Amino acid sequence: MKILLTGGAGYIASHTCIELVKSGHTPIIVDNFYNSQKEAISRVEELCGQSIPFYEIDVCDKEAMSVIFKEHTIDAIIHFAGYKAVGESVAKPLAYYKNNIDSTISVCELMKENGVTKIVFSSSATVYGLAEKVPLKEDMPTGGCTNPYGWTKYMIEQILTDFANANKEMNVVLLRYFNPVGAHESGRIGEDPVGIPNNLMPYICQVAVGKLKQLAIFGDDYPTPDGTGVRDYIHVVDLALGHVAACEFDCKGVEVINLGTGVGYSVLDMVKAFEEANGIKINYTIAPRRPGDIATCYSDATKAKKLLHWEAKHTLVDMCKDSWNWQKNNPKGYNK
């Protein structure tokens, strides 16, 4: 299949691009490098041993985007493009709503105009909001998001659902990611956060490499086995393979699918696993809870297994080793 990846130079998209090529598909990348690096595409090409068609365009710019559809017959779109920093979304909500929603509408219109009927969307477990029980299952209530970024994911799920309801030929897969970590085993591509990382694994890696002094563990008084927050960490290559399976899945209408491992680890579990896997001590301190955080979040991963015949294979040790391999080989990320 010829598959257009919006935001194709990003962390999850770059790994997906490689797995698509390995599975015999033809990816096409569109990205405006707002929050990603051109170098990521060069490295994907190096790892795939082939060049990947690529367009430097803002996905909101529908006219510019239409050129891609003139030049290629697209079979499916994976819509990764979007602003994704939780804290920034609180400070700049309008920019988040405008960019994330406009780009989605532009993609939907282009699908309709060009006869593309399949879209896979990067949603997030954040749409479950402050859920009352775990594991999180796709049919549980959504909403009650704790920040505008989360609300954009919630709203886009609704937009794509309405779009499919009104256009019966459209097939929509909403993938709800849990916590992506790790990197390609080569150490050539990985997560390259701008500024000080908000997420746990990049923070641990930057402490390990000496860029940051100490990890602050946000709260040790949660109702969890060791008091620290529990999450469902998933290796980015597993996540990438979930996208390949979603593209190949013969979906009718709309399907919502969690991509997680179904297993939760605490912040302290992650620190210990990283230390043991890599033989590096992580300096940490216990800090107050971070506003908006929940105690426990992990997936029920059975639907993905049933529908996509996909399940996460990488272990926690793989996640820690591959995250560190990327960080130590690229202490300043891409291009720096």
Ligand code: UD1
């Ligand atoms: C966050 C976002 C989620 C987004 C995801 C991207 C919220 C409520 N959720 O998830 O929408 O899709 O990132 O991966 O913002 N922690 C520390 N110290 C740190 C950083 C994190 O103790 O310096 C803890 C957190 O309190 C949490 C766990 O580590 O218990 C994971 O945090 P993080 O990596 O930021 O992910 P989430 O908050 O789960």
